[in-house]
Structure formats: C-alpha cells, structure tokens
Amino acid sequence: xxxxxxxxxFREALRxxxxxxxxxxxxxxxxSATSTGHAAAKYALSMMLMLRTDDNVEKxxxxxxYRELDAAGLVAGSNARCFSILTISWPSEVQMPRIxxxxxxCAAPRCSPRGHMPLLYDYRRRAAERNSVHAFGRAAHIPCxxxxxxxxxxAFVNLP
Numbered sequence: 001x002x003x004x005x006x007x008x009x010f011r012e013a014l015r016x017x018x019x020x021x022x023x024x025x026x027x028x029x030x031x032s033a034t035s036t037g038h039a040a041a042k043y044a045l046s047m048m049l050m051l052r053t054d055d056n057v058e059k060x061x062x063x064x065x066y067r068e069l070d071a072a073g074l075v076a077g078s079n080a081r082c083f084s085i086l087t088i089s090w091p092s093e094v095q096m097p098r099i100x101x102x103x104x105x106c107a108a109p110r111c112s113p114r115g116h117m118p119l120l121y122d123y124r125r126r127a128a129e130r131n132s133v134h135a136f137g138r139a140a141h142i143p144c145x146x147x148x149x150x151x152x153x154x155a156f157v158n159l160p
Contacts, residue, residue, distance in 0.1 A: 006038040014044065014085055018094045023048070034065075043069055043078030047156040050105055050149060051097055063105055066149045075152060083159045099157045106146035 010033040017026030027048055033041035042065055049062025069075050086094050142148050 006033045006036040006041065009033040009036075010038050010041040010044070011085060011089070013041065014082070015090070017044075017048065018086065018096060019090055021095065039069065039072075039074045040078040040081035043075065044082055044156075046149075047153060048097075050153055051099070051157075053100075059105070063146065063149055066152070067145055070145060070148065075148075079152065079155060079159075082156070086159050094159075096157045096159060099153060105149045105153065106144055108144070108146065111144050111147060 009029050013026045013029035013033060015026075016022045016029060020026075027045065030041050030045040030048065034045050046062045046065035046069065049058045050066065052058045052062070066075070069078060142151065
C-alpha cells in the first residue's frame with residue numbers, strides 16, 4: 001500500500017516506531033522513504049539512529065544524515081512535520097523513546113556546550129510556555145554540529 005508513496009510510508013514508519021514499538025520495521029520503512037528524498041523521514045531516521053547506544057556505526061550514520069539536513073536548512077521543518085503528524089494523528093497513543101546520558105552525540109572533550117543541551121532545551125521550552133522571546137532560535141547559534149544534534153534529540157523525544 002505505502003510502497004509507492006513516500007508520505008504514507010513515512011506516516012506508517014512513525015506508527016510502527018512510536019505506537020506499535022516495532023523499531024526494526026519502522027527504521028526499514030524510514031530508510032525506504034528516505035531513499036526517495038523524503039526530508040522528514042530522513043530527520044526521523046537520523047534521530048532514531050542517534051538514539052542507538054548499541055551501535056556506534058549506526059549512530060555515526062544518523063549524525064551524517066543530520067548534517068545533510070542541517071546543511072540544507074531542513075531540520076526545523078522536518079521536526080515540525082514530525083510534530084504535526086505525531087500530535088494531530090495520534091495525540092494520546094504516541095510513546096516516544098527516553099533519552100539517557102549515553103545517547104549524547106558530542107564526545108569532544110574541549111567542546112564547551114557539550115552536555116548542556118538538556119538544560120538549553122528545558123530553558124527554551126519554559127520560555128515558550130511564557131511566550132518569551134528566548135523561546136525562539138532553537139540551536140542554530142550552537143557552533144558544534146554534534147551539540148546541535150544533541151539539542152534536536154531532546155526536542156525530538158519531547159515532541160508530543
């Protein structure tokens with residue numbers, strides 16, 4: 001059914017990942033949608049791969065996909081697309097993965113923002129609740145691409 005339509009494949013992949021909890025099937029479906037050029041599927045795939053703690057090769061592949069999206073300026077739009085599908089289509093059914101310290105992408109010892117992305121995300125989330133100007137901008141000002149990926153991982157697991 002969804003094989004010829006990347007958007008349907010993407011939606012079904014999200015359902016497999018976050019409702020049915022079939023990670024392997026969901027990742028396969030995201031790979032298929034990504035191969036057709038679907039940016040939001042590529043974003044979701046990059047996030048899921050970077051969340052893996054058991055496979056550094058997959059984690060690096062996720063970071064590379066994220067870099068491609070970041071270079072093309074597609075991260076914010078892809079995040080918004082995932083948000084709209086997960087919150088509008090299945091608002092009470094979605095179970096996002098938990099993020100732990102071992103999910104941190106940035107491992108550079110001299111990187112000053114490293115390890116502070118959960119705090120920055122929480123600050124921005126609270127600022128958004130107060131309609132503060134400090135809620136805007138996401139992580140674009142962070143020079144380290146790996147720390148930006150860490151910030152977006154925080155945003156991704158807190159989507160719905």
